[in-house]
Structures are given as structure tokens and as C-alpha cells.
Amino acid sequence: MSRNALDASSSPYLRQHADNPVHWQEWGPDAMAEATRRDVPVLLSVGYAACHWCHVMAHESFEDEATATVMNRDFVCIKVDREERPDIDAIYMNATVAMTGQGGWPMTCFLTPSGEPFYCGTYFPSSPRGGMPSLVQVCDAVTEAWVQRRSEIDALGARVREHLHSNTAALPMPDTSVDEALLDHAVATALGDEDRTSGGFGGAPKFPPSALLEGLIRSAERTGDDQPTAAVSRTCAAMARGGIHDQLAGGFARYAVDNDWVVPHFEKMLYDNAQLLRVYAHLARRTGDPLARRVTEGIIAFLEQDLRVSGGFASSLDADTDGVEGSTYVWTSDELVAVLGDDDGRWAADLFEVTADGTFEDGRSTLQLRSDPDDPARFDSVVQRLLVARRGRPQPARDDKVVTGWNAMAVTALVEAGAGLGREEWIELGAWCARLIVDEHIVDGRLHRSSLGGVVGQPAGALDDHAALVTALLTLHQVTGESAWREEGLALLDTTIESFADPGAPGAWFDAIGDGLITRPRDPVDGATPSGASLMAEALLTASAVARFGPATRYAELLDATLARSAVLLAKVPRSAGHWMSVATARLRGPLCIAVAQGEQSSGALAAHARAVGPGGAVIVAGERDSVPLLDGRGTVDGADAAYVCRGTVCGLPVTTTDDLDAALVVDPGRG
Numbered sequence: 001m002s003r004n005a006l007d008a009s010s011s012p013y014l015r016q017h018a019d020n021p022v023h024w025q026e027w028g029p030d031a032m033a034e035a036t037r038r039d040v041p042v043l044l045s046v047g048y049a050a051c052h053w054c055h056v057m058a059h060e061s062f063e064d065e066a067t068a069t070v071m072n073r074d075f076v077c078i079k080v081d082r083e084e085r086p087d088i089d090a091i092y093m094n095a096t097v098a099m100t101g102q103g104g105w106p107m108t109c110f111l112t113p114s115g116e117p118f119y120c121g122t123y124f125p126s127s128p129r130g131g132m133p134s135l136v137q138v139c140d141a142v143t144e145a146w147v148q149r150r151s152e153i154d155a156l157g158a159r160v161r162e163h164l165h166s167n168t169a170a171l172p173m174p175d176t177s178v179d180e181a182l183l184d185h186a187v188a189t190a191l192g193d194e195d196r197t198s199g200g201f202g203g204a205p206k207f208p209p210s211a212l213l214e215g216l217i218r219s220a221e222r223t224g225d226d227q228p229t230a231a232v233s234r235t236c237a238a239m240a241r242g243g244i245h246d247q248l249a250g251g252f253a254r255y256a257v258d259n260d261w262v263v264p265h266f267e268k269m270l271y272d273n274a275q276l277l278r279v280y281a282h283l284a285r286r287t288g289d290p291l292a293r294r295v296t297e298g299i300i301a302f303l304e305q306d307l308r309v310s311g312g313f314a315s316s317l318d319a320d321t322d323g324v325e326g327s328t329y330v331w332t333s334d335e336l337v338a339v340l341g342d343d344d345g346r347w348a349a350d351l352f353e354v355t356a357d358g359t360f361e362d363g364r365s366t367l368q369l370r371s372d373p374d375d376p377a378r379f380d381s382v383v384q385r386l387l388v389a390r391r392g393r394p395q396p397a398r399d400d401k402v403v404t405g406w407n408a409m410a411v412t413a414l415v416e417a418g419a420g421l422g423r424e425e426w427i428e429l430g431a432w433c434a435r436l437i438v439d440e441h442i443v444d445g446r447l448h449r450s451s452l453g454g455v456v457g458q459p460a461g462a463l464d465d466h467a468a469l470v471t472a473l474l475t476l477h478q479v480t481g482e483s484a485w486r487e488e489g490l491a492l493l494d495t496t497i498e499s500f501a502d503p504g505a506p507g508a509w510f511d512a513i514g515d516g517l518i519t520r521p522r523d524p525v526d527g528a529t530p531s532g533a534s535l536m537a538e539a540l541l542t543a544s545a546v547a548r549f550g551p552a553t554r555y556a557e558l559l560d561a562t563l564a565r566s567a568v569l570l571a572k573v574p575r576s577a578g579h580w581m582s583v584a585t586a587r588l589r590g591p592l593c594i595a596v597a598q599g600e601q602s603s604g605a606l607a608a609h610a611r612a613v614g615p616g617g618a619v620i621v622a623g624e625r626d627s628v629p630l631l632d633g634r635g636t637v638d639g640a641d642a643a644y645v646c647r648g649t650v651c652g653l654p655v656t657t658t659d660d661l662d663a664a665l666v667v668d669p670g671r672g
Contacts, residue, residue: 003023004017004018004019004020004021004022004023004024005023005024005025005026006018006024006025006026006079009026009081010084010401010450010451010452010455010456010457010458011081011083011084011401011450011452011457012049012399012400012401012452013047013048013049013054013081013083013084013399013401014026014079014081016049016058017058017062017079020058020062020063020068021062021063021064021065021068021069021072022062022067022068022071022072022077023068023071023072023077024045024077024078024079025076025077025078025079026078026079026080027044027078027080027085027088028516029516031076031078032076032113032114032115032516033113034076035075035076035113036113038076039113040074040075040076040113040146041074041075041076041110041111041112041113041118041142041143041146042075042076042077042078042110042111042112042113042115043071043075043076043077043078043108043109043110043139044078044080044088044092044107044108044109044110044111044117045062045077045078045079045080045106045107045108046079046080046081046082046088046089046092046093046105046106046107046108046109047079047080047081047082047105047106047107048081048082048083048105048316048399049081049083049315049316049318049397049399049401050254050267050268050269050315050316050317050318050319050399051105051106051267051319052265052267052319052320052325053104053105053106053122053123054105054106055318055320055323056123057106057123057124057125057135059323060125060126061124061125061126061135064126066136067126067135067136070136070139070140071139074139074142074143075110075139076113081401082105082107083315083399083401083403083450084401084403084449084450084457084459085449085459086462086464086511086512087462087511087512087513087514087517087521088517089107090511090512090521090523091164091517091518091519091521092107092109092117092120093107094164094167094521095109095117095120095160095163095164096109096117096120096121096122098160098163098164099117099119099120099160100120100121100122102122103122104122104123105122106122106123107120107121107122108120108121108122108123108124108135108138109121110142111157112153112154112157114157114518115517115518116157116158116160116161116518117157117160118153118156118157118160119138119142119145121138124138161518161519164518164519165518165519168519168520168521168522169522170502170504170505170508170522170565171508171524171565171566171568171569172565172568173505173507173561173564173565174564174565174567174568176567177564177567178563178564178566178567178570178584178587178588179588180588182567182570182571183219183222183570183581183584183585183588184223185570185571185574186570186571186574186577186581187215187216187219187228187574187581189574189575190212190216190574190575191216191227191228191231193575194231194234194235195259196231196234198238198259198260198261199234199235199236199237199238199239199261200235200238200239200261201235201575202575203259204256204257204258204259205255205256205257205258205265206244206255206256206258206259206261207254207255207528208239208244208252208255208272208275208276209235209575209578210272210275210276210278210279210578211275211526211530211534211578211579211581211582212574212575212578212581213232213235213236213279213578214275214278214279214282214578214579214582214616215577215578215579215580215581215582215585216228216229216231216232216578216581217229217232217279217282217283217286217616218581218582218585218586218615218616218617219581219585220232220286221286221585221615221616222585222588222589222615229283229286229287232279232283233283233287233289233292236279236280236283236291236292236295237291238260238261239252239261239276240280240291240292240295240369241261241368241369241370241371242256242260242261242262242368243256243261243262243263243264243359243360243366243367243368244256244261244262244264245261245295245298245369246268246298246302246329246367247352247367247368247369247383248367248383248386248387248390249298249301249302249305249306249387249390250295250297250298250299250300250301250302251268251273251298251299251302251303251306252264252268252272252273252276252299253265253266253267253268254266254267254268254269254272254319262359262366262368263359263360263366264326264366265319265325266319266320266325266326266328266329266396267316267317267318267319267396268302268306268316268317269315269316269406269528270303270307270313270314270315270316270403270406270407270410271403271405271406271409271528271529272528273299273302273303273307273410274406274409274410274412274413275409275413275529275530276295276299277296277299277300277303277410277413277414277417278409278412278413278416278417280292280293280295280296280299281296281413281416281417281420281421282416282420282616284296284421285420285421285612285613291372293421296417296421300414300417300426300429303410303414303429304429306398307398309400309402310453310454311402311436311440311451311452311453311454312402312407312433312436312437312451313402313406313407313410313433314398314399314400314401314402315399315400315401315402315403315406316398316399317396317397317398317399318396318397318398318399319396320396320397321393321394321395321396322394326360326361326366327393327394328390328393328394328395328396329366329367329390330358330360330361330364330365330366330367331352331354331364331365331367331386332354332358332363332364332365333345333346333349333354333355333356336348336349336352336354336386337349339385339386339389340382340385340386344378344381344382344385347378347382348382348386351369351371351373351379351382352365352367352368352369353365353367353368353370354367400452400453401450401451401452401457402436402437402441402450402451402452403449403450403465404437404441404447404448404449404450404461404465404468404469405461405462405464405465405467405468405469405529405535406468406529407433407437408434408437408465408468408469408471408472409468409472409529410430410433411430411431411433411434411437411472411475411476412430412468412471412472412475413430414426414427414429414430414433415427415430415431415472415475415476415479416475418430418479419479419611419620420611420612421612422608422612427476427479427480430472430476431476431480434469434472434473434476434485437469438469438473438488440454440456441456441461442492443456445495446460446461447460447461447465447466447469447492447495448460448461449461449462449465460512460513460515462511462512462532463496463500463509463510463511463512463532463533463535463536464511464529464530464531464532464535466492466493466495466496466499466500466536467496467532467535467536467538467539468535468539469489469492470489470490470492470493470496470539470542470543471489471535471538471539471542472489473485473486473488473489473492474486474489474490474539474542474543474546475542477489477546477621478542478546478619478620478621479611479620481621481622481623481627481628483628486546486547486628489539489543490543490546490547490551493539493540493543493555496536496539497558499513500513500532500536501558502522506558506561507558507560507561507562507563507564507565508522508533508562508565509522509524509532509533509536509562510522511523511531511532511533524565524566524569525569525573525576525577526576526577526578526579526580527576530578530579531579531580533562533565533566534566534577534579534580534583535579536562537559537562537563537566537580537583537584538579538582538583540555540556540558540559540562541559541583541586541587541591541617542591542619543555544556544559544591545591545593545619545630546619546621546628546629546630547629548629549629552629559587560587563580563583563584563587566580566584570584582616582617583617585616585617586615586616586617586618589615589617589618589647590646590647590648590650591617591618591619591647591648592614592615592617592618592619592645592646592647592665593618593619593620593621593630593644593645593646593647594610594614594618594619594620594621594643594644594645594646594661594665595620595621595622595628595630595631595634595643595644595646596610596620596621596622596623596641596642596643596644597622597623597624597625597631597634597635597636597637597641597642597643597644597654598622598623598624598636598641599624599636599639599640599641600624602641603641604622605641605658606641606642606643606656606657606658606661607620607622607641607643609658609661610622610643610661613661613662613665614665615665630644630646631644634654637654637656638656640656641656642654642655642656643655643656643661643664645661645664645665652664
């Protein structure tokens with residue numbers, strides 16, 4: 001191999017490196033075989049399109065002819081998009097953390113031709129600085145060790161491989177069950193870390209704790225205690241009013257570098273906004289908070305206007321514009337006046353906290369909205385004029401890669417938001433996305449991780465892709481009543497069980513198929529996105545309620561085994577088990593199922609009310625008698641629509657009014 005081989009990649013991030021003088025290859029057996037034939041190490045570089053320091057290292061080193069000469073001479077160079085290959089990223093990030101005590105991107109690892117890591121790091125500069133060696137110095141040192149101390153490298157690689165394998169063991173099956181007491185403990189522990197002044201949990205940098213927020217809302221619905229909802233409201237308001245929230249176009253940046261959510265790291269990720277959409281929509285329908293509803297509408301506008309592509313929703317917007325972080329989004333008072341005129345410009349500067357010194361860099365400010373405007377019409381006019389001006393600026397690059405799992409989370413959030421807040425067009429948007437993902441990403445019965453421009457990539461879907469898509473399809477079935485969504489979802493669930501279950505540990509799941517890797521990754525901790533295992537628990541929960549009796553029993557048994565293994569996480573690290581909290585809460589409620597039997601002349605009002613007031617995680621279906629398993633033998637009452645409320649295997653009498661339905665859903669404090 002004597003050239004760069006990334007020009008035909010399905011990853012926009014890899015294509016960004018197609019013109020590098022480095023002879024990059026994609027991960028695969030051919031690259032490893034070349035390393036074996038040449039008897040040289042592999043230089044593995046892992047990053048992603050929206051990563052600021054990935055671009056810095058690319059510009060400093062990978063575009064440099066002299067550096068590329070060293071890399072091409074002494075290594076087989078492999079480039080990986082962590083978003084396309086989360087399995088590779090997980091394995092070598094674990095190795096990097098084990099060797100250096102920290103991790104991040106860009107990630108730089110040196111491997112044996114069999115894939116065993118023996119030296120790992122993150123960003124290396126083009127020249128030595130700040131105590132860091134240059135990339136060329138690192139390469140020279142690795143080459144010297146490879147040639148002169150090969151046996152030591154082989155032994156180290158073998159030890160690291162064994163360490164990585166031991167760290168992928170299944171969570172233990174506990175002696176205690178996931179019960180009310182454990183969930184109460186998890187909630188109390190998480191609330192103890194709340195920053196009640198600035199919102200969020202813990203200190204800067206602050207990431208939106210999306211999964212935890214949803215878990216806390218569901219906890220309040222379970223117990224009737226409003227403390228968790230109050231904490232969620234404080235955090236959601238703080239984020240919504242801070243610079244992390246795009247006050248003009250909607251949507252959220254990845255995280256804030258400060259304690260008050262003022263200055264973001266400006267990349268905007270689909271997976272963050274999908275999860276936050278679910279949270280804000282749930283908060284809006286639970287509390288009626290107009291800010292939460294406005295943010296919900298803004299996130300959906302961002303998805304439609306900025307991330308929608310022909311195959312679904314794109315992965316991200318870059319943090320940088322022409323190499324300058326955040327330049328598209330920040331303003332000075334003079335710039336506001338230039339766009340808006342003197343009066344509106346000064347008014348906007350006060351409203352958006354644009355100061356003379358600036359809240360960001362070089363005297364420029366992010367836009368905050370610490371209080372609602374006293375003139376909504378004027379505000380709307382200002383926002384629209386600023387948006388027009390901003391769109392005339394250079395724009396951040398977009399990663400058009402369509403990732404299955406992230407799109408699936410967006411589908412679930414869109415459909416739930418549309419059903420709960422009465423917006424049919426949001427449901428239709430979710431259905432549009434889901435149909436594309438199913439039709440384009442499932443090829444010959446195999447789900448793939450991503451596509452680009454309608455062309456599906458080679459990497460197989462991970463556990464999170466499969467599980468999140470199952471939940472999305474079953475959510476669409478609940479809301480639309482279309483049986484095809486259920487059948488496709490359950491068929492995919494059966495495939496997922498077969499492909500990812502650990503046969504030696506019931507209720508434990510591998511995160512990847514594992515082909516061609518030195519170990520099969522598994523991490524049940526919820527992070528920036530819910531873990532594959534907790535997403536699998538959610539899929540099993542919903543399936544256990546919508547499937548026919550035989551398969552439903554099997555799904556319920558797998559669900560309980562899966563949740564049981566989460567007990568240690570809920571007990572010890574509940575802030576990193578938010579999605580587990582959500583699913584466990586729903587399971588303890590039965591799950592709660594609301595089946596609305598409708599007649600031919602139904603107005604749909606009772607079903608719409610059920611979706612508006614039903615707690616998170618409730619399974620809600622509507623249709624004619626015998627149209628779905630939950631309506632087998634259940635029909636209208638005296639010609640009126642009737643709601644059947646069940647908690648697990650215990651069902652109440654049918655109710656025909658919204659007041660009676662509300663009464664049937666009243667929480668018994670402490671019992672759910």
C-alpha cells in the first residue's frame with residue numbers, strides 16, 4: 001500500500017484526511033496483513049469530525065510532508081472515525097486510560113500487527129512543547145524500541161491484551177434486587193450532587209446530564225415526590241438560558257467549559273439533542289413549563305433545518321469554522337447594532353448578555369437569555385434578523401454521516417414529543433426517519449452502523465444501534481397503531497438477542513459483534529449516550545408489553561436479568577446510570593400499560609389524553625378491539641372509548657372519561 005486510501009470512505013471524518021500525505025488506511029484485515037508483511041507497528045489515529053484538537057493535530061502533523069514521511073516509512077497508518085467504529089474506539093481508549101491515566105481525542109496508539117497496543121497517547125504536537133514530545137519524536141522512539149527491544153514490546157502487548165479482556169467481564173449478578181429502596185437511594189445520591197445555584201450536577205466542565213434528567217422525572221412520577229422534578233427544572237432552565245443553548249436556531253452544544261453554562265465547546269451533536277429533546281418534551285408535558293416547550297420546539301427546528309439530510313439526520317456540526325472555534329456563533333455589541341440598528345442592537349445586547357469585555361474570546365460573547373423578553377414580537381424580529389446575518393457568516397462543517405443509534409434516539413424523542421404535546425408533524429418526521437433507517441441500514445438482514453449520502457457503510461451496527469432502533473420502532477407502533485412497526489421491531493430484537501447476548505451470563509450483553517478485534521468490548525455504564533445494555537433493557541421492557549404472550553414472557557425474563565446486573569451501578573454511580581434508572585423505574589411500575597379501545601367513530605380524545613398524562617416509560621396503545629395484543633378481548637364500553645390501565649399483570653376496570661383515567665393513574669407514594 002503506497003497511497004492514502006480514504007477517498008471512498010463512508011465517513012466524512014476519514015474523507016477529511018484523504019488528501020493528507022500520510023498513507024492512511026481504514027481498519028481491516030488488509031491493513032493488519034500489510035503490517036505483518038512489512039514487520040512494522042500500526043499507528044492508529046482515532047478521532048471524529050467535530051473534534052477541535054483532532055483538526056489541530058491534522059493540520060500540524062498529518063498535513064506535513066516531513067512528518068508523513070516518517071509515519072509512512074515506519075508504520076502502517078490507520079485512521080478510525082470513533083463514531084463509525086465505537087468498538088475500536090472503546091478498546092483502545094481503555095488501553096490509553098490504563099497506560100496514561102487519562103483519555104480523549106485525538107487518540108494515538110501504536111499496535112503490534114495483531115492489534116495489541118503497546119504505547120498510547122492522545123494529542124501530540126508537531127514540535128515539543130509544554131512537556132509533550134512531538135509526534136515525530138514519539139514515532140522515532142517507538143521505532144527504536146520496535147527494532148531493539150522487540151521482545152519487551154511483545155510481552156507488554158500481551159499483558160495489555162489480557163488486561164483489556166479482564167476489564168470486559170460482565171457485571172455481577174447481585175444478591176439484592178433492583179427495588180424501590182435501591183432507586184430511592186440512587187435518586188437521593190444524584191440529587192446530593194446537584195448544583196442548586198447554577199444547575200447541573202458536579203462542577204465544570206458541565207455536560208448536559210440528559211439520561212439522568214429523564215430518570216429523575218420518572219422517579220418523581222413513580223413516587224409523587226416533586227424534588228426530582230424541581231432539580232430537573234433548575235438544570236433545564238439553566239442550560240436553556242445559557243450560552244450552551246443556541247438562542248437563535250435552537251439546539252445545544254456539546255458541553256460548557258464553565259460552571260454557569262455560559263461558554264460552550266461549540267460542536268453540536270445529534271445524540272445530545274435527541275436525548276435533550278426527550279427530556280424537555282417530557283418536562284413540558286409534565287409541568288406545563290413554557291420554557292421547556294419552547295426549547296423542545298427549538299431543538300426540533302434545529303434537527304429539521306441544520307441536521308436533516310436525505311438519509312435521516314446528520315451526526316454533528318463542527319466546533320470550528322475555518323479553524324476558529326465558535327466564530328459563527330459569537331457577537332460583539334457593535335455587530336448587533338450593525339445588524340439591528342441602534343435601539344434594537346442595544347436592547348439585544350442587554351437581553352443576550354453581550355458585554356463590552358465579552359464572555360468568550362477577543363471581546364466577543366456567546367448569547368444568553370437569562371430572562372424572558374418583555375416584548376415577544378420584538379424578540380422574534382431580532383432573532384430572525386440575527387439568524388439571517390449569522391447564516392451569512394462562514395458556517396461550521398457538518399458531518400453528514402447518518403448513525404443508526406443516534407437517529408433512532410431522535411425518532412423516539414420526536415414521536416414521544418409529538419404524541420405527548422399534540423404535534424402530529426413531529427410524529428411524521430420521526431416516521432420518515434425510521435423508515436429510511438430500516439430501508440437503508442438493514443441489508444440482507446444485517447443492521448449497519450451508518451450511511452453517507454444513501455450509501456450504507458461496511459461497519460456492523462453495535463448493540464446500541466440495534467437496541468435504540470427496536471425502541472424507536474416499538475414507539476412508532478404505539479403511537480401510530482401500525483402493526484408493521486411492531487413486527488419489524490420485534491424481529492430486530494430477536495436478531496439482537498442472538499447476536500449480542502453473553503451465553504455465559506444471562507442478562508449481560510456485548511457491545512459489538514467483535515469480528516477481528518483483540519477483545520469483545522462491553523461497557524454497561526451510561527455516558528454521553530446510554531450504554532448499549534441499558535438501551536437493550538428499554539427495548540426488552542417495551543417488547544414485553546407489546547408482544548404476544550410467549551415471546552413477551554421471554555423478553556420480560558431477559559429484562560429482569562439485565563436490570564438485576566445494573567444494581568451495582570445504581571448503588572455506586574447513579575449519575576452514570578441515568579438510563580438504567582429510567583428503565584428500572586418503568587419496570588417497577590409493571591410496566592404501566594394503557595390500552596385505549598376505540599370505536600369506529602372515535603374522536604381519539606381519550607387516547608390523546610393518555611399520551612399527554614402517562615408517565616415516562618408507560619406503554620400506551622390505542623385501536624379497535626383485538627387490533628393489538630394489549631387490546632385482545634378489550635372493547636369500548638357502551639359505545640364509548642375505554643382505557644384499560646394495567647400494572648404488570650394487574651389491570652383495573654375500564655374507564656371512559658379523562659377524569660377517571662387521571663384517577664386511575666394516581667401514584668401511591670412509595671409504591672409507584
